[in-house]
Amino acid sequence: MDTEKDIKVMIVEDDDEIRELMHMIIGKSPGYDCVAAFRDCESALKPVTVELPEVVLMDIELPGMNGIEGIRKLKEKVPETDFIMLTIRDDDESVFESLKAGATGYLLKDTPPARLLEAIREVHEGGSPITPSVARRVTNSFHPQSVSPLSDRETEVLARLCEGEAYNTIAERFFISGHTVRAHIKNIYRKLQVNSRGEAVKTAIKDRLI
Structure with missing residues (x-):
């Protein structure tokens, strides 16, 4: 039931x-x-x-x-x-x-x-x-305003999260495994001190990380 x-x-x-x-x-x-x-x-x-x-x-x-x-x-x-x-x-x-x-x-x-x-x-x-x-307009309008704690690949993954892409789509885009995508996202959450995709997107927008 x-x-x-x-x-x-x-x-x-x-x-x-x-x-x-x-x-x-x-x-x-x-x-x-x-x-x-x-x-x-x-x-x-x-x-x-x-x-x-x-x-x-x-x-x-x-x-x-x-x-x-x-x-x-x-x-x-x-x-x-x-x-x-x-x-x-x-x-x-x-x-x-x-x-x-x-x-x-x-x-x-x-x-x-x-x-x-x-x-x-x-x-x-x-x-x-x-x-x-x-x-797309949001992500295209951003330029980093400070040194980002993220690696280049983590920044790319974060940008795709802001676009609303699913994990498997991100994996296919960068020719990596779903496990690797999840590892990148875990690192993004840790470095940005957030606990969810929504919080990561808001932090990216607020701090212009992408």
């Missing part, structure tokens, strides 16, 4: 049609439970400590408090919750500020429903889903 619990998801989105559509998609998908949906951050502040969602889908442009500030406020109340920014904005400032505020993932609103569900599970399992076009 499968006893795996549904992933508890909360939505903060001011467009009624989009919010209701996401609520329906998530709520009707096996393995997911849409516990609440709100049109602004202020309305979510108190219920978030009751519903205790594991993942929150957050828009940026909201009435009142914007989504970036909303993540900061909600993170104070539910620090273990993961946040995915789901927005139409793909400019560098929005991406960087969202990740600095505590977002673990960043997706555009044209993300297909199947990929959205996959991203929710990915972030729940320690990943950091980012829309590929945004990830």
Whole structure:
């Protein structure tokens, strides 16, 4: 008997049609439970400590408090919750500020429903889903600002993590084994003093390591 619990998801989105559509998609998908949906951050502040969602889908442009500030406020109340920014904005400032505020993932609103569900599970399992076009622009815009503790190969692997690539894809790209990829990632986590892929991506962006 499968006893795996549904992933508890909360939505903060001011467009009624989009919010209701996401609520329906998530709520009707096996393995997911849409516990609440709100049109602004202020309305979510108190219920978030009751519903205790594991993942929150957050828009940026909201009435009142914007989504970036909303993540900061909600993170104070539910620090273990993961946040995915789901927005139409793909400019560098929005991406960087969202990740600095505590977002673990960043997706555009044209993300297909199947990929959205996959991203929710990915972030729940320690990943950091980012829309590929945004990830490429982010990584291409970086230049190291200080001496990195990582080796050249570790830096290359970290860049691929920021692109959202799977371990087996990274192994194939560099003609190395999956075991070697995991060894590189273990070293990356140790050197950056992080414990997950999401934290490694955020550190790479914050410190411009790639």
